[in-house]
Amino acid sequence: LLPIICTQVANNSVIWTDEHRSYSNLRNYNFTHGTVCHKFEFVDNLNGVNTQAVESFNNCLKLEIKRRKGILTNNREIFLKEFLFLFNNKGNLLEAVLNLIKIN
Secondary structure (H helix, E strand, C coil), X not given: CHHHHHHHCCCCCXXXXXXXXXXXXXXXXXXXXXXXXXXXXXXXXXXXXXCHHHHHHHHHHHHHHHHCCCCCHHHXXXXXXXXXXXXXXXXXXXXXXXXXXXXX
């Protein structure tokens, strides 16, 4: 897992995880690592660390893949780009699309 994180996540990023041991060495790399112990709580009340946003995102992603009855391997990258765009702009989709086609 660490090699994937190190190649896909920008240096100095903030990473929030649960306390699974596979994440225990993240502090030894160039990341700020916050954890929450799911045995006791899902949001750390002291520092706000939680994994709820990524879990919500993953649920939305899985539902969309099921809705489409799967994604062909050679279409995964474009599907993920489209999904991320729609997900990140769900409150202002028209404005986001217009900004993409705006002529400066």
